[in-house]
Amino acid sequence: MGNIMDYISWRGDLSFAQSPFNEVDNLILACFSYVNLDGIPAVSGQKGIELKKLVKEFKKLHTIKELEADKSFIRLAPFMMFEMAKSVRFGKCVIRNYVNEIVTEAEQQFSAVEIVLDDGTSYISFRGTDDTIIGWKEDFNLSTGVVPAQERAVEYMQRISDKAYGMLRVGGHSKGGNLAIYGSVMCKSAHDKILEIYSNDGPGFSKEFQESPETAEMMPKIIRIIPEYSIIGTLLEHEKQPIIVASTSRGLLQHDGFSWEVQGPGLVRRDSLNKTALRFIEILHKWIDGIDTEQKRLLIEDLFATLQASGYENLSEVQSGGIKSLAAMVKRLDKFAPESRGMMQELLTAICGGWLEQLQENTKDKLSAIPQSFSDKILEKF
Template identity: 35%
Template sequence: MANLMDYLDWRGDLTLEQSPFNEVDNLILSELSFVDFQEIVPSPGSGKSVELRYAAESFFSRFQEGEKIDMGVLVPDEIPNMLRRMADSRRFGEMRLNCFVDWLDVGKGEQFAALTIETGDGRLYLSFRGTDDTLAGWREDFELACMPEVPAQKKALQYVEEVARQFPRKKLRLGGHSKGGNLAVYAGVFCPAAVQRRIAAVWSNDGPGFHTDLLDLPQHRRIAERIYSIVPKSSVVGMLLEHEEDYTVVDSDQLGFLQHDGFSWQVMGDHFVTLHQVSRQAHLSDQELRKWVHEMPVEQRAKFVDALFSVLGATGAVTLTDLKTDSLKATGAMAKAMAELDKETRDGLLRFLGILFKSNLRMVLEGIQEEKKPLLKRWSLKKKEES
């Protein structure tokens, strides 16, 4: 099966005038905000847009020829290759980039990044970066479960308002992958009504959901029909908390948690290969995680998040790459920090990790069973022919 890299080969020579913007274009542009365009693309209100081809050339000039560009532990390594193909294509090469923001406060555990793309069809795509390699970014993901609003959501809303003022005549598309999808939906729901009317679509690509009360708000109802939620068949991240029930399920060539990687999503022509529903095990995992979250009082959730990241912070790591680089030392520091927690908090952490491990194992096993079915069917047919 094919993925978005194959799509760039197939459709890269077609402009948006020849083949209109689609869901795969959305995923590509949502991944683009993971590229570090610092000092290449201007921040909001500080300069003219730059052509994607030029931005790509400037980005790659930072590295030696043949040097591997490390995107971190969880950010797909294919993103630099994706950028190269975009720059070489008629479809994306002449798009223009502006309003790049990359903000990190390690002390407060806050992370936010976004990029605006002028797509050339009279519209903008505001791409919100999802969870990156930083522990600060991951902390905010967990805080979504215990806080009505996290700092990144406030920044996303502010960002939409700034971009809307800078480009007063443009229609807007908002989108992101993982946490970026959550930020796109949040900003689309809470931006001023005049800005909301300019929004053509909001894309959440396997982004976590929200607390139930947000879905009942009139601001959400006004834009609900323009929100497109896409999740892989064994989604865990995109099924967290409450979400729009009318979501699209896409096929993936990976198993378990690895399906969160958008580069594993299967593409056919100008759309994703879709399924009727998420897998049975993904549904069970969703129910189990929701039950665990809902049973825990809000104060206890906040205490849990503090405990989890105090354990990770005891290693001195700032990113997941830091943890991976010196894993032996990190494991020792985390074990010591875990031992210092009170029993209730420690048991809660262990239960959560157990749910995640069990969920992933179940989905991997289910995926293996699905892969075996065609082989078993062919084997059965062969046996019938022989008999």
């Protein structure tokens, strides 16, 4: 089995005329939006720039050493772009209408790009969140109502669809998948131009949005893909049944699209979600269903303050921190009121469950560093 980088190597010599657009192409183009294209003026205009030329401009601004210093999963996106530019399949793509807006104090970010393929169709790629704790918090915040990034997605879809001369595919990974669906559904004038809408482990929506006539109209075009250990992609309401795929990573890190397994022109299937992911979904709905928006905000603040107590910025670092980071998070739980402590303990156990089994195997003799009640709860899970 391989991943999307291997796919470019294996099948990059096939044009879209020879091999039609598929779900792996979608994942590649969804992850393309993670590349930071700031500082390249041509990419922001309607005319755009061919991918091969774009790579040359990008390399003038960024060194390999700088790119390799990035420790998040999106660090692979520029290297994927380099391989795409060498291929027959993607080399002649035109990249245009790039936008990147960040409001740090509001923990908000919106970025999107249009990728015109050589068959005349376009893929509108909405950027998602990376594996930073703040990024995951942004995904969870979607449960508290319509966010500015969703409104911007509608505006972006309107602008692109008005000028598009070919049919459109729309997609994104993580929050980008949510924006792809929301922007497509709410931009009614684009409905007839859209071929497919891809949500790659993207959060869901409110029940009201799911039941709207606009959503019902576009539902047949929505393709939802999640890994077998999916947390972000199971948040909120989902009407569309997902395609469940295999990943080479464990636990939380399966969110990384670069870890999804590829065979030929498709993603490797799994029959069902991982039991630990299912447990998290059960616990999350147990605590969130029925509480008001302000209570949700407080819950999200508490959960992510606990994760940040590990001392790390990225979830991959939290996981690699092992027993030390887990002990720091558990210590943070002592600050909660008794009625909240049990809830946060359950959520933390569930959200970290994908890597606790390995942690148990490697550090069983060190579990005394963690309060007994919590370590017992961890061990019960396995």
